[in-house]
Amino acid sequence: MLALSDEILMSVDKPARYIGNEINSVVKDKDKVDIRIGMCFPDVYEIGMSHLGLQILYSMFNSYDDVWCERVFSPWTDLDPIMRKQSIPLFGLESQEPVKNMDFLAITIQYEMCYTNILQVLELSKIPFNACDRAEDDPIVVGGGPCTYNPEPIAQFFDFFYIGEGETKYRDIFDLYKKHKAEGTSRRDFLIEVAKLGGMYVPSLYDVSYNDDGTIKSFTANVPGIPTHIEKEIVKDLSNTHYPDAPVVPFIKVTQDRVVLEIQRGCIRGCRFCQAGQLYRPVRERDVEWLKKQAIKMLAATGHEEISLSSLSSSDYSELEELVNFLIAECRRRSINISLPSLRIDNFSVDVMGKVQDVKKSSLTFAPEAGTQRMRNVINKGLTEEDILNGARLAFANGWTRVKLYFMLGLPGETKEDIEGIGILADKIAREFFDTVPKEERKNGPVQIVASTSFFIPKPFTPFQWAPQATKEDFIEKAYICRSSVMAQLNQKRIKYNWHETDVSVLEGIMARGDRRLAPAILEAYKKGCLYDAWSDTYRHDLWLEAFDECGIDIPFYTTRERDLDEIFPWDFLDCGVSKEYLKKEWLRSKEGVVTPNCEQNCNGCGAAKFGVGICFNRK
Amino acid sequence: MKVRIKFSKHGPVKYIGHLDILRYFQKSMRRAEVDIAYSTGFSPHQIMSFAQPLGVGMESDGDYLDIELKTHNGAKDLIDRLNSVMVPGMRIENAVELPDGVKNAMASIAAASYTVTLKNGQDYPEEVVSKWDEFIASKSIIITKETKKNTLEVDLKPHIYEASLKNDIFECLVDASSAGNIKSTQILEALYNYAGIEFNKIDFQVTRIDTFTNEGTEEKPKLIPLDAMGVTF
Ligand code: SF4
Numbered sequence: 001m002l003a004l005s006d007e008i009l010m011s012v013d014k015p016a017r018y019i020g021n022e023i024n025s026v027v028k029d030k031d032k033v034d035i036r037i038g039m040c041f042p043d044v045y046e047i048g049m050s051h052l053g054l055q056i057l058y059s060m061f062n063s064y065d066d067v068w069c070e071r072v073f074s075p076w077t078d079l080d081p082i083m084r085k086q087s088i089p090l091f092g093l094e095s096q097e098p099v100k101n102m103d104f105l106a107i108t109i110q111y112e113m114c115y116t117n118i119l120q121v122l123e124l125s126k127i128p129f130n131a132c133d134r135a136e137d138d139p140i141v142v143g144g145g146p147c148t149y150n151p152e153p154i155a156q157f158f159d160f161f162y163i164g165e166g167e168t169k170y171r172d173i174f175d176l177y178k179k180h181k182a183e184g185t186s187r188r189d190f191l192i193e194v195a196k197l198g199g200m201y202v203p204s205l206y207d208v209s210y211n212d213d214g215t216i217k218s219f220t221a222n223v224p225g226i227p228t229h230i231e232k233e234i235v236k237d238l239s240n241t242h243y244p245d246a247p248v249v250p251f252i253k254v255t256q257d258r259v260v261l262e263i264q265r266g267c268i269r270g271c272r273f274c275q276a277g278q279l280y281r282p283v284r285e286r287d288v289e290w291l292k293k294q295a296i297k298m299l300a301a302t303g304h305e306e307i308s309l310s311s312l313s314s315s316d317y318s319e320l321e322e323l324v325n326f327l328i329a330e331c332r333r334r335s336i337n338i339s340l341p342s343l344r345i346d347n348f349s350v351d352v353m354g355k356v357q358d359v360k361k362s363s364l365t366f367a368p369e370a371g372t373q374r375m376r377n378v379i380n381k382g383l384t385e386e387d388i389l390n391g392a393r394l395a396f397a398n399g400w401t402r403v404k405l406y407f408m409l410g411l412p413g414e415t416k417e418d419i420e421g422i423g424i425l426a427d428k429i430a431r432e433f434f435d436t437v438p439k440e441e442r443k444n445g446p447v448q449i450v451a452s453t454s455f456f457i458p459k460p461f462t463p464f465q466w467a468p469q470a471t472k473e474d475f476i477e478k479a480y481i482c483r484s485s486v487m488a489q490l491n492q493k494r495i496k497y498n499w500h501e502t503d504v505s506v507l508e509g510i511m512a513r514g515d516r517r518l519a520p521a522i523l524e525a526y527k528k529g530c531l532y533d534a535w536s537d538t539y540r541h542d543l544w545l546e547a548f549d550e551c552g553i554d555i556p557f558y559t560t561r562e563r564d565l566d567e568i569f570p571w572d573f574l575d576c577g578v579s580k581e582y583l584k585k586e587w588l589r590s591k592e593g594v595v596t597p598n599c600e601q602n603c604n605g606c607g608a609a610k611f612g613v614g615i616c617f618n619r620k
Numbered sequence: 621m622k623v624r625i626k627f628s629k630h631g632p633v634k635y636i637g638h639l640d641i642l643r644y645f646q647k648s649m650r651r652a653e654v655d656i657a658y659s660t661g662f663s664p665h666q667i668m669s670f671a672q673p674l675g676v677g678m679e680s681d682g683d684y685l686d687i688e689l690k691t692h693n694g695a696k697d698l699i700d701r702l703n704s705v706m707v708p709g710m711r712i713e714n715a716v717e718l719p720d721g722v723k724n725a726m727a728s729i730a731a732a733s734y735t736v737t738l739k740n741g742q743d744y745p746e747e748v749v750s751k752w753d754e755f756i757a758s759k760s761i762i763i764t765k766e767t768k769k770n771t772l773e774v775d776l777k778p779h780i781y782e783a784s785l786k787n788d789i790f791e792c793l794v795d796a797s798s799a800g801n802i803k804s805t806q807i808l809e810a811l812y813n814y815a816g817i818e819f820n821k822i823d824f825q826v827t828r829i830d831t832f833t834n835e836g837t838e839e840k841p842k843l844i845p846l847d848a849m850g851v852t853f
Pocket of ligand 1 (some may be wrong): 281282283359599602603604605606607608609615616
């Protein structure tokens with residue numbers, strides 16, 4: 001029995017989003033499990049199903065006999081009004097039963113622009129928005145994912161947040177829940193016990209007070225015996241943890257329509273703008289033999305025609321050559337494609353890419369992030385102009401003609417020269433092509449360069465958490481300078497320049513470093529009709545501005561304000577391993593343009609060594 | 621070796637469109653470890669072609685696809701392997717070897733049979749059933765088709781090979797060739813118009829029963845199911 005009628009399914013786009021029934025989806029007898037959990041990605045099915053973390057937890061939860069985990073996604077904008085009008089409750093794809101019948105609703109929060117979708121999921125599930133209004137029989141709403149490293153703007157909508165990697169503590173939570181059910185204790189009592197597990201943040205158990213200038217004065221627990229310092233959960237041995245042998249295979253084409261092999265977690269690089277690079281420290285590699293076995297198992301169980309490696313910086317994986325050579329041989333035998341994103345361009349990668357891609361159709365990707373060496377030192381991006389030009393020369397000599405370049409605008413201390421450096425660098429790459437490839441050998445056509453810029457948004461737990469975000473007007477001016485610099489180049493016809501929307505960067509900036517006082521504005525924006533804010537077609541900046549205005553939110557306080565070195569941040573009670581002292585040191589070093597070596601070269605004492613694993617102890 | 625596979629599709633999978641069914645079968649071949657032949661090049665694809673796309677919402681007892689195998693262990697093994705990796709509602713019904721020179725499924729199609737029932741499980745309205753004999757005996761059944769540029773008049777009658785309407789079920793065998801393909805619901809719509817009753821396509825569940833090729837001549841057709849063109853292996 002499907003939750004939606006035939007009439008509805010025949011009237012909406014891609015009805016396969018709502019019917020479940022996919023290969024490797026798990027259906028259990030609901031009377032034979034103790035705990036039912038909805039695993040939700042608050043965006044459309046194709047995005048949610050592409051997320052590795054969701055597949056890992058789905059598979060891990062369902063490996064427990066007493067638990068049935070189902071998937072829950074945001075209904076698309078065509079179905080949403082129908083469900084409201086006909087009062088159809090949001091349902092899990094597997095049972096097609098209301099989310100409300102479940103014990104837990106676990107929401108993965110991957111980007112700030114999904115906050116209104118979280119409210120949509122709650123409302124359509126008929127679960128009260130605010131945790132304090134929920135009854136004993138409402139599902140416990142849990143949040144996880146990178147945005148929980150500053151959960152404050154959405155804190156009141158969640159019963160608790162799971163801070164860190166999901167593999168470690170859910171079993172304990174489930175056992176605690178079973179005990180709580182058996183003993184008939186209250187929801188609040190259960191949450192207090194959860195808070196004591198470590199790694200768990202129960203917002204209702206803490207109070208925040210503010211100074212006159214709007215900054216935070218204190219963050220305190222309002223019940224005894226719970227921690228005011230919450231350390232993230234971390235998997236100690238990544239070759240000995242749960243990984244999905246048989247991920248769910250969607251019927252419709254999703255963004256990641258392939259087997260995804262996570263080769264390591266964390267990143268040694270320490271780029272100062274990058275939140276992921278700090279949150280997932282220290283780097284932990286997976287054993288190459290384990291990865292080989294896992295790859296074969298997953299290909300066999302899914303039938304996918306492509307496999308992709310996943311990590312923040314694949315080139316830093318110590319056994320990359322061994323793994324890639326194995327995959328090339330296996331995949332050739334099985335007629336499977338390999339996709340290798342984010343490889344540093346060197347002899348090895350050019351050779352490998354030549355084997356797995358069509359040189360004519362594929363492009364080289366560089367992410368210098370900034371246009372001048374000065375600025376790259378400020379952001380600690382250890383990629384030099386020489387690296388880029390050498391890599392490009394090598395690839396051009398091997399037939400490549402397409403180049404993609406990624407930059408950021410609005411970085412702290414950025415000057416006009418830094419921005420103009422983007423056009424100049426793109427032109428140098430074009431010149432490199434014409435110097436390297438003689439006219440008669442340009443059988444794949446002339447070089448084509450695409451330079452893209454995004455706007456920099458300071459994020460918590462980075463050295464730039466103190467930095468002011470550029471204003472919208474600055475962003476526009478910077479993009480204009482960048483475009484002019486591209487146009488002024490000798491090879492400007494070979495260079496295409498793209499830039500991102502500015503409005504949405506402002507909203508992302510507010511949420512990223514926001515506090516508890518934003519929640520009413522998020523609710524208000526949602527009520528006005530904001531939904532799917534991550535999609536440019538549906539993003540309504542005007543409604544967001546109205547909501548902020550009505551709720552008395554001072555936008556510059558959150559975005560363009562430079563934070564005092566001693567300010568208490570809304571996320572300070574969380575601990576991702578990297579200490580605030582270390583970040584402060586890095587912020588000051590960035591102002592001087594001093595580069596910090598990566599973890600492979602030298603330990604800089606960031607604090608993450610306290611977890612006792614990874615690169616901090618196994619330097620090659 | 622060229623092999624023709626007959627499959628059925630029922631239940632929630634009826635909402636999966638044709639292109640996704642194609643992707644579904646490609647992945648199924650891999651999961652079942654069928655030794656299928658691939659094209660060459662950087663992104664090799666399986667040599668696979670379908671007889672006729674089935675519209676979203678339709679069910680089927682008799683759809684076909686052709687594949688090319690490098691090695692095999694007989695038809696039964698192929699059918700069992702594939703059925704062990706199907707989702708509920710999808711089933712492999714048959715597999716036959718195609719002799720050399722047999723046209724592919726798409727080019728072979730001449731006709732298809734369908735049943736149409738009301739989704740709410742009720743009988744066809746009395747006014748419609750009572751008009752059936754008169755309607756189907758008429759010399760021509762003209763419908764108008766909207767195209768991008770203008771409206772076309774089409775006579776369905778020559779494309780209807782067999783048709784019957786009982787109280788709860790409409791059955792027909794109609795032209796499915798690329799030149800004269802018609803839909804079962806077009807006949808029903810014409811009938812409802814004839815009876816003066818409003819027609820709503822969404823109310824009807826269409827099931828394809830089988831797909832046929834013409835082994836006879838145009839004048840003396842002899843329709844056989846697409847899997848009768850091959851031999852068991
Ligand atoms: S403690 Fe040292 S090696 Fe470990 S992550 Fe931090 S900087 Fe890198």
